[in-house]
Structure formats: structure tokens, C-alpha cells
Amino acid sequence: MPLHLENLSLARNGVRYLDRVDATFRRGRLTTVIGRTLAGKTTLLRTLAGLQAPDSGDLKLDGVSIASVPVWKRDVAMVYQQFINYPHLSVLENVAFPLLRRGLKAPEAQLRAEATLAKVGLSGFAARRPSQLSGGQQQRVALARALAREAPILLLDEPLVNLDYKLREQLREEFRGLFAEETKAIVVYTTTEPAEAMMLGDEIVVMHEGRILQVGTPVDVFERPASTAVAEIVNDPPMNILPGAVVDGRIALGSYRLALPAHLSRLAAADYRFGLRATDLHVDPASEIAGSLVFAEISGSETFLHVETAFGPLALQIEGIHDIALGTQVPIGFSTERLFAFAADGALVVAP
Amino acid sequence: MNGSGFRAYKLAFLLPGLLILLAIILFPLIFTIRVSFSSWDAITPGLNNAGGINYAKLFGDVRYWQSLGRLSLMAVGTVLLQYLLGLGLALLVWREVKLRRFFRVLFLVPMMTTPVVMSVVWRTIFHESLGPANDLLGMVGLGPFQWLTSASTAIVSVMIVEVWQWTPFMFLLLLAGLLSLPREPYLAAAIDGAGPIRTFFNVTLPLLAPVSIGALIIRLIEASKIMETVYVLTSGGPGTATETTGYYIYIRGLRDFEIGYASALSITYLVIMIVALTIIAKLLVKVFIGERT
Amino acid sequence: MMPKLYGLLKYSVILLWSAFVVAPFLWALTTSFKTANGVTGGPTYIPWLQYEPSLTGWRSLFGGAGGIDIVKPYLNSIVVTGSASAISLVLGTLAAYGLSRFDYRVGPAKNADVLFFFISQRIMPPIVLAIPFFLMLQFLGLLDSLLGLILVYIALLLPIAVWVMIDFFNNIPRQIDEMAMLDGCTPFGAFFRVILPNSLPGIIVAGLFCIIFGWNDFFFAFTLTFTDAQLLPVAVVALNSSVTPWWSLSASALISVAPLVLIAFLVERFLSRGNLAGAIR
Incomplete structure (x- = not known):
């Protein structure tokens, strides 16, 4: 020592x-x-x-x-x-x-x-x-x-x-x-x-x-x-932290509901703060969750999108160069298998 | 830096200078305050206790108060004149001038040469029949003036010498200030269609305020000590027409050897000076920068 | 048309002021070559044409006819100004470095107050100090001595050295001294090995300022000396009393300000236009 x-x-x-x-x-x-x-x-x-x-x-x-x-x-x-x-x-x-x-x-x-x-x-x-x-x-x-x-x-x-x-x-x-x-x-x-x-x-x-x-x-x-x-x-851009809850065996983010991924299946019903890296969010036309684009930056071969949703701001990091008009409603897909769950006081509960 | 082991070094850097200055300045100052409460003079030298008698006497000393009034007039007058002339010259040469470095040395010279020695030269210049001042002005039909022997012109003569010596100081400081001004406010003023005069009062003068205030205060401090030039040029005369406070205290203290009384005069002079300069500094800030809103 | 007119105005004003600036020097120069006849005959300016030039004035400075000896006061001035400037520079540089780098606390006073104490000495009118200085030096037996004057001049010059140097040190990144200490220097080692070699321009300017102010002082030299330790300005002013020796007076005035003209050239070199305000502030 x-x-x-x-x-x-x-x-x-x-x-x-x-x-x-x-x-x-x-x-x-x-x-x-x-x-x-x-x-x-x-x-x-x-x-x-x-x-x-x-x-x-x-x-x-x-x-x-x-x-x-x-x-x-x-x-x-x-x-x-x-x-x-x-x-x-x-x-x-x-x-x-x-x-x-x-x-x-x-x-x-x-x-x-x-x-x-x-x-x-x-x-x-x-x-x-x-x-x-x-x-x-x-x-x-x-x-x-x-x-x-x-x-x-x-x-x-x-x-x-x-x-x-x-x-x-x-x-x-x-x-x-x-x-x-x-x-x-x-x-x-x-x-x-x-x-x-x-x-x-x-x-x-x-x-x-x-x-x-x-x-x-x-x-x-x-x-x-x-x-x-x-x-x-330790994440760049910083990990997205979303206030939410587990209700009736589903994840609640604002009025949206997501299915509980396997690694979170034992999570008790309570308020949580869910963490998801920018790379684990993507543009998914099939998703019902959407937010309006407030800021986009292109870095090398990647594009960062900053989106305002009903449950708070999100940062997405997507492959390729995309030119999307500000204000556009971006449908957002969640890789829920990559979700981190933190307790309401911020301490880690479950990591993927 | 305040890691461990620094303490001894910290003190070793500051203390020698600080202690020596304290010994050379603070001790005499305290001593002067003590002497000002004694009746030390040529006949009975030594410290005794005379109470505040010197201070009581000083209130009725018309010559002292007149010298203070004269000093204020001369100090403010010369410094203002130096500022206006210095600013005018600086504005003129603000944009490039040929032989810039030569003129800069030329302007540095008067402020660096020994004031009393140059005053000795000026005294020969002001000589009424043998000096060049009356001779040269006579060629353009002016004068002759009684430069040093008439009460009103003698003050002007002292001020001319002060202006000659210290205008370069103002000029150099203001020029340096002007040269370091940012360009953007001028572009903005030009876009607003402001003429040269409005640009000067709305842009140049406010931007130059810190340098102006600094230069004016430095000069006022120095000018409030005027005494040597007076001693050489007029010895305070004719009569007491050019006697400044410092010179009057010198006469009472080191010529007539009224040490106790002169000490009281000194202390009062110092206090009045500090108070006046503080007020003037505040006023200058107000004039140049305006009320804080 | 306008720019041309402006240029004309600009140069005529500059030349006019330059003439005003050099006039006393030129007058002293021409007078220094006159004799009694040249002076009492009324103002003249051009040698040979208006008067017959002579070296009487210049000779009188070195014990010639009508003589005053300027050599001794000259040497006295060099000794007093030189010693006081050197001591002030050493003490002032050390104190300025301390104030620039470390946090001091003396009772309620902090660095800014200590610095103010140093610089505020320039506010003190000479007469306020002259009386106690006179009594003090008398008590110490140092009246009319070079040592006494050196002591007094240190008080005069130390604030100037601190004033110039602290501004200079504040502009040297303190990481440089920290680096030197990390590399194994004590704070003294860091100061002497790393900071001083990088402060030469500041030290030169501070030194020149000390020399100017020391050389130019008259009042303390005048009140605290009589004959032995007489300094140059006092010797020159002593010639002031009568009209006649204007030639010696002019010559002595010129020779006593000559070093300062040289210094003016040096100062101009070291105060580049950008940092002029900074160095004088």
C-alpha cells in the first residue's frame, strides 16, 4: 500500500x-x-x-x-x-x-x-x-x-x-x-x-x-x-438518466410503458432512475416514444441528437451523418436490455 | 502556494524590506506626532509636554491656510493643464507618426531630468532683462512680463515649469492607453453614424477612463508636494505669493527651527492631503465612469 | 484635402511642443559657452555670430576660474544613488516576489494592505519626513554623511522597486516557480534559479526608476547635508544665488542631467508601447 x-x-x-x-x-x-x-x-x-x-x-x-x-x-x-x-x-x-x-x-x-x-x-x-x-x-x-x-x-x-x-x-x-x-x-x-x-x-x-x-x-x-x-x-456524452418507475411489471417513463427486460425482471415496483447510454438509443420509426429535436451535432461519422421528450431530455448517438431539421419529432427506440436501474437516491440497483 | 515548509521562506522574502521601511518611515512618523505635542524650538530643544497648543495655534495661522489654498490651486491647475495638453497631444499622434521613437525619447527627457536643476535653468530663462522669455515674446510683440517678481505672474511661471516637466508623463500614459483601446466600439460608433466629436465623448473618453484616473491621481499626489521648484524659482516670493505648504513648513521647521510647531503643521498637512486626495479620487471615478447603476 | 490638413496640423503641433521641450536644454547649452560679457549684454543664442564662445563655464566645474568643484558632489551622487538603488532593488524584489506568490496575514492586514503600505510611502510629502529625519540623523551622528543619505534614500526608493516588480512577477505564471520546487529547488532556489533569470527586463526598469528618483531628489540632500556629503542637485542649486556665473550654472546643470538623458533612451527601449501603462501603473 x-x-x-x-x-x-x-x-x-x-x-x-x-x-x-x-x-x-x-x-x-x-x-x-x-x-x-x-x-x-x-x-x-x-x-x-x-x-x-x-x-x-x-x-x-x-x-x-x-x-x-x-x-x-x-x-x-x-x-x-x-x-x-x-x-x-x-x-x-x-x-x-x-x-x-x-x-x-x-x-x-x-x-x-x-x-x-x-x-x-x-x-x-x-x-x-x-x-x-x-x-x-x-x-x-x-x-x-x-x-x-x-x-x-x-x-x-x-x-x-x-x-x-x-x-x-x-x-x-x-x-x-x-x-x-x-x-x-x-x-x-x-x-x-x-x-x-x-x-x-x-x-x-x-x-x-x-x-x-x-x-x-x-x-x-x-x-x-x-x-x-x-x-x-464516465460516459461521453453523459449517460441519459430518466426518472421513472416499475409499475405492474412494466417500466413507466412519463405516460409511456416499456416491457421489463430480463435482467430487470426481479425489480420491485417502486420509483427508479433509469440509465441508458446515448449509443443504446436509436431512431426507430416503429417506436411510439418521440421527442422534438433541439440540437444536432455531427462528429466524424456519427451524429449526436439532443431531443426533448415528455419525460426529459435525451441524447442519442447514431451511426452515419444525418441531416434532420430542428423541431422534427424523432421516434426513439430503446435498447431496453442495456438499461441501468438506479434507486431514487442515485445508487446503482441493477446493471445490465 | 501554502504547502508545508513554506513559512520560513515566506517571511524571509517579505520581512527584510518591510521591517526596514517600517523603521525608516513609521518610526519617524510616530516621532513627529509626539513632537507635535511639544514646544520644541531653537531656544528650548527637547521633548516636553505642551498639550495641543501647537494645533490651537495652527488654526489661527493665516499664512499656513493661505499656503494650502495656493497649493490646491496650483496642484489642480497644473495637473488639469497637463492632462488636457497631454490628451490633446496623444490624440494628435494616436495614429502613426514618423520618427515615433525619437519623439518618445524626446518627451521622456523632461520628466526624467532633475526638477530643481531644470528650475535653475528656467530661472535664467525667466530673467526679465537677460533671459530669453521676454526677448522671444518681445519679437512677436508680447510683454515684457515680470515673470518672477510680480505676485500673479510668479504663480504662472511656477506652473509653466511644472507643465513643461510633467505633461510628457500624461502624454505617454494616455498614448499607451489610446494604443491599447479595442477597435470594436469604434466600428459600432461608425455604424451608428456618430461624428468624430460624439465618438470622442461617447467612446474614447469612457474607454480611456481607467488610464485617465490613474494618471491624474499619480500626478495630483506628486503635485500636492510642490516645493522644490518654488524654492529655486521664487523662494516663495514675491512676499509669500508662491509659498506652498511644504515650503512654509520647511521655513518654520528647518530654518526657524520651531520643530514642535512645524511637526503639528506637517501632521495636519498630511491628513488634509490624504483626505483631499481620497475625495478627489472618488470624484474622478464619478466624473469619468459615472454613477453606478 | 482633409487628411493632408490634419497631417500638417499634427506635425506642426508636435514640432511646436518639441521646441518647447528642448528650449531649456538649448538655452543652457548656449549659455554654458558664454562669459560675463555674453550674459550681461542681453539674451543671445548663436555662438560666434552673436557672442564669442568660451570654455570658461565648463572649466570652472573642474576647479577652473570662478571655480566650484563638481567632481565631489558628482561622485557623492553616484555613491548614494547607486547604493540606495541597489539595496532597494534587492529588498524590493524579494518583498514583491513574496507578496506576489504567498498569502500573508498580519493581524487583519492581508497582502493587498501590505502592498498598499509599501506604495503609499510615495504619498508622503518630503517635509513631513525631513524634520524627524534631521533629528534622527543628528542623534545617530549621521547628519551630512553619505551613509545617512543612503538610509533615507532606501525609504524613498524601496516603494518604487516593489511597485514595478510586483506587477512584473504577477505576470510570470506561478506554475513556473512551482515546477522549480517540484524539481527540487527550495523557494529561494526557485526564485534565484528560475524567476530572476526571467525577470531581467523588469529588474532593469525598476533599477532605472530607482536611479532616476534617487538622482533627482533634492530636498533630503538639501536638508540633511551641509558640505561633506553634498549631492549634485544641491551643488547646482547653490550656484543659483547670483546672476553672474550663468555659464558655470548652465554647464553644471547640463552635466548633472546628462546621465538621465542616457537613461531616457534606455527606458524607451525597455518600455515597449504595449506595456508602458502596465509598467508605470
Whole structure:
């Protein structure tokens, strides 16, 4: 149990950034922390790094409290979402800087810096200043500086969020390769994007309003979200959550009735909140359920439809490019075998 | 940044400067307040307890109150003049001017050169028979003026020097402000069919308000301390016609050595200045930005 | 037709104001080459044509005829301004960095109040401080000494250094210092290794401002010194008393503002038009 957080809390000006956080981060694993903006992810990393002292709670590395170890002695590497490098140093000097600060001899530091630059594909740029590089290259320098140290704790705070879409995909792929080599370090990576969290994480921590909602493997969290809040955060677009009930052995959504699928057949009659991913809704001319189209967006080869129904808004993700006029009544088919059932308070009852 | 281990460093950054400033400024200020309640003068130097006698005396000191009135007039007058001239010049060169950098250095020079030294030069310029001021104005049929020896012109002469020295400051600040204005409001005004004058009053002046207020306040603070130029140009004369408050306190305190009384005058001067500048700052905000609705 | 007229107006106003700006300098320059005859004969402007130029004025500055010695006050001014500027720059830069990066609380006062205390010193009229300074330096035996003046000038210049530098530090992302600390620097290490090398333009501007204000002070130098520690402006003003040595007076005035003209060029270089307002604010 290498890095253990015990009951960490931190509030500023009445906003709770960390609310009784307990978590464990293991060596040789990459933990992604997913949550919306202001969920407390950055604060969590800053507290781990020692840049911010928590109001209460403790941090233990191998059972020894490190809460009072100042940041410069903590040996934590970090990559920020802004591309932070030292403007007055060359790329090579940037990467060698932390090595020299930690007592490495200059020739040795240079060798290791060069090797790390090669790893992130920046060998030809060693002599340049960071300001002469593109955003993606600048972030690679920051990453190289963090990796070269071989610090026992490596933190990445939404490192890809300020890059354009294509570059983000590419770097994400590279990250996967780079982190696979990290067998000794504790790596914590925050993101708002479910796909990124799933792809990179050995383990996922879901945060919301300063609290940890769920911890588990990507499959765990994706397939068995502990609550409606988790289901919304780990799906993109967020999972549709529909207030409804089970009445007379059927699902009631507003005035509509749907047959109970097999996996929900044992559900007692009560109010529920049903969850269904956007990909599990489709346009079905035969369906009697319909809603009026308020917004449509085309992304690649898929179309997202945002529809207003009698029982609330729905998001649909359908294959192909469709041009449908706003205001059109869209008939909606439900893949009921994919329905999640949550209790009225949001806790998961049955997952498909 | 407030992680653990920061505390000692935090203090090490701030404390040396703060303590030294406190020692050099706050201690003398408190000392002055104490002295102002004593009758320390050349004959009986030392701290005794004279109660509020200095403050009572000060209320009847016509020369002091006159100097304050004169100072207010000069400060507000010169700063207003500097602002109008500076704004006019800035508006003129707002759009590109050739040799821009050369003119900028040229305009920086007066505000950087030593005020008293330039006042010494100005005093020779204002010399009635040997100086160039009367000579050059005489060529266009003006004057001669008694620049420094008649009560009403002496004040004007002091103000001319102040305007010469500090208009560039206004100009440079306002020009920088003008150059950083956004374009959109001007497009909007042009679409509305506003003429140049309406555009100036409805768009330029409001957008320039923060810079204007800042520049005016900085200059007013400096102008309310006018004393050195007066000392060099006129020594407060003729009579007391150009005597500013600072200069009067200097005479009572460090020339006549009435330390106790001069301290009382100083403290009163400082308080009046702070109150007046605060009110003026509020008024400026109101004039430029208007009532908050 | 209109743009042409506007251009004409624009340049004539600029040239007119430029003439007003340079007039005192030109007058001082021409006067500095005059002799008693050249001055008392009434205003003249053009050497050789209107009067016979002579170096009497300039020679008098270095112990020549009718002499005042400008060298000692000049050196005094350099020592006092230089030392006070350097000390203020060091203390002010440290304090500004602290105020820019950390949260302080002194009783009810927070960062903004501490900063206000620093900057508000510029409001203080010199005369208010001159009387206690006089008594204090007398008590310490530092009247008419360079050390006493340096102490006083630190109080004058420290607020300027803080004022310029805090604005500069606030524009450097604080993640850079955090990164340095994550990389193993103490807060001092981060400041010296990473922040200072990236603050050179700000430090130069702050330093130039300190030098200008220090060099230009007259009142404290005037009230707190007599002969030994006399500074340049006091020496120049001492010539003010009579009409006759206008040539030495002009020469000394020019030589004492000459470094400032040089600084004006430097300041212009470092205050690009975009951040002029920011740097002076």
C-alpha cells in the first residue's frame, strides 16, 4: 500500500475542493482521476505534491506520513495542463534541470536528458528554447522533464487538454507506451475525458465536488457505475438518466410503458432512475416514444441528437451523418436490455 | 502556494524590506506626532509636554491656510493643464507618426531630468532683462512680463515649469492607453453614424477612463508636494505669493527651527492631503465612469 | 484635402511642443559657452555670430576660474544613488516576489494592505519626513554623511522597486516557480534559479526608476547635508544665488542631467508601447 490518503479535506472561501478523501495509489500502476472541471482533481494533485497543505487528513508513503515534507524534498514529478517549461533554458537544460538539482553530475544528467528526449521524440530539438516549439512539443518537453527524474511519484494534471484534437489522440497513444515502461512509479493522471481515463488507467478514481465517488478498474467503473453521478461522468456524452418507475411489471417513463427486460425482471415496483447510454438509443420509426429535436451535432461519422421528450431530455448517438431539421419529432427506440436501474437516491440497483 | 515548509521562506522574502521601511518611515512618523505635542524650538530643544497648543495655534495661522489654498490651486491647475495638453497631444499622434521613437525619447527627457536643476535653468530663462522669455515674446510683440517678481505672474511661471516637466508623463500614459483601446466600439460608433466629436465623448473618453484616473491621481499626489521648484524659482516670493505648504513648513521647521510647531503643521498637512486626495479620487471615478447603476 | 490638413496640423503641433521641450536644454547649452560679457549684454543664442564662445563655464566645474568643484558632489551622487538603488532593488524584489506568490496575514492586514503600505510611502510629502529625519540623523551622528543619505534614500526608493516588480512577477505564471520546487529547488532556489533569470527586463526598469528618483531628489540632500556629503542637485542649486556665473550654472546643470538623458533612451527601449501603462501603473 504505497501511497495512502487518509481523510483529506481542503476548503477555500466556502468551496470544498477535497471532502474527506480516502484513496490508495499503488506502485507500477497508473491511476486516472476522472471528474468534471472543479471536481477537486487539481487540488488533489497539488496536495499530493505538497504545493498545498490540506486542512486536515494525512498522506502516508509506505506507512510513513509525508504531510510535513516540503514539496522540494518530496520527490514528486508533475506535468501541468499549461505547457510549463523554463523559458530561459534550452530544451536539454530544461530536462536536465531537475537531475542537476538532485545531485547528478553534469555529464550524467546530460546523457539521461538526451535519452529521455529521444524517448519523447524530441532529439533534434535539444538546443532550442521552449518558446520556439509547438504546443505539443512543449508538452513533450514537460513530460520528458518529469520522466527523466524517475521520481517515485508522477502526477499529470490534464496534460492533453490544451492540445488540439488530433494531437491529443496521438500523444495519448504515445503516453500509453511510455507509461507501460513505468513499473516502479506511482502515476496519477487526471482528466475530464472518459475515453482517456479508460484507455490509460489501470485503475479509475471518479471525483465529484471534492469527494471520491468510486474506485475501480475501467471495466468496473464503466459497466457498474456506483451511482447516477458516476454514470454521467464516465460516459461521453453523459449517460441519459430518466426518472421513472416499475409499475405492474412494466417500466413507466412519463405516460409511456416499456416491457421489463430480463435482467430487470426481479425489480420491485417502486420509483427508479433509469440509465441508458446515448449509443443504446436509436431512431426507430416503429417506436411510439418521440421527442422534438433541439440540437444536432455531427462528429466524424456519427451524429449526436439532443431531443426533448415528455419525460426529459435525451441524447442519442447514431451511426452515419444525418441531416434532420430542428423541431422534427424523432421516434426513439430503446435498447431496453442495456438499461441501468438506479434507486431514487442515485445508487446503482441493477446493471445490465 | 501554502504547502508545508513554506513559512520560513515566506517571511524571509517579505520581512527584510518591510521591517526596514517600517523603521525608516513609521518610526519617524510616530516621532513627529509626539513632537507635535511639544514646544520644541531653537531656544528650548527637547521633548516636553505642551498639550495641543501647537494645533490651537495652527488654526489661527493665516499664512499656513493661505499656503494650502495656493497649493490646491496650483496642484489642480497644473495637473488639469497637463492632462488636457497631454490628451490633446496623444490624440494628435494616436495614429502613426514618423520618427515615433525619437519623439518618445524626446518627451521622456523632461520628466526624467532633475526638477530643481531644470528650475535653475528656467530661472535664467525667466530673467526679465537677460533671459530669453521676454526677448522671444518681445519679437512677436508680447510683454515684457515680470515673470518672477510680480505676485500673479510668479504663480504662472511656477506652473509653466511644472507643465513643461510633467505633461510628457500624461502624454505617454494616455498614448499607451489610446494604443491599447479595442477597435470594436469604434466600428459600432461608425455604424451608428456618430461624428468624430460624439465618438470622442461617447467612446474614447469612457474607454480611456481607467488610464485617465490613474494618471491624474499619480500626478495630483506628486503635485500636492510642490516645493522644490518654488524654492529655486521664487523662494516663495514675491512676499509669500508662491509659498506652498511644504515650503512654509520647511521655513518654520528647518530654518526657524520651531520643530514642535512645524511637526503639528506637517501632521495636519498630511491628513488634509490624504483626505483631499481620497475625495478627489472618488470624484474622478464619478466624473469619468459615472454613477453606478 | 482633409487628411493632408490634419497631417500638417499634427506635425506642426508636435514640432511646436518639441521646441518647447528642448528650449531649456538649448538655452543652457548656449549659455554654458558664454562669459560675463555674453550674459550681461542681453539674451543671445548663436555662438560666434552673436557672442564669442568660451570654455570658461565648463572649466570652472573642474576647479577652473570662478571655480566650484563638481567632481565631489558628482561622485557623492553616484555613491548614494547607486547604493540606495541597489539595496532597494534587492529588498524590493524579494518583498514583491513574496507578496506576489504567498498569502500573508498580519493581524487583519492581508497582502493587498501590505502592498498598499509599501506604495503609499510615495504619498508622503518630503517635509513631513525631513524634520524627524534631521533629528534622527543628528542623534545617530549621521547628519551630512553619505551613509545617512543612503538610509533615507532606501525609504524613498524601496516603494518604487516593489511597485514595478510586483506587477512584473504577477505576470510570470506561478506554475513556473512551482515546477522549480517540484524539481527540487527550495523557494529561494526557485526564485534565484528560475524567476530572476526571467525577470531581467523588469529588474532593469525598476533599477532605472530607482536611479532616476534617487538622482533627482533634492530636498533630503538639501536638508540633511551641509558640505561633506553634498549631492549634485544641491551643488547646482547653490550656484543659483547670483546672476553672474550663468555659464558655470548652465554647464553644471547640463552635466548633472546628462546621465538621465542616457537613461531616457534606455527606458524607451525597455518600455515597449504595449506595456508602458502596465509598467508605470
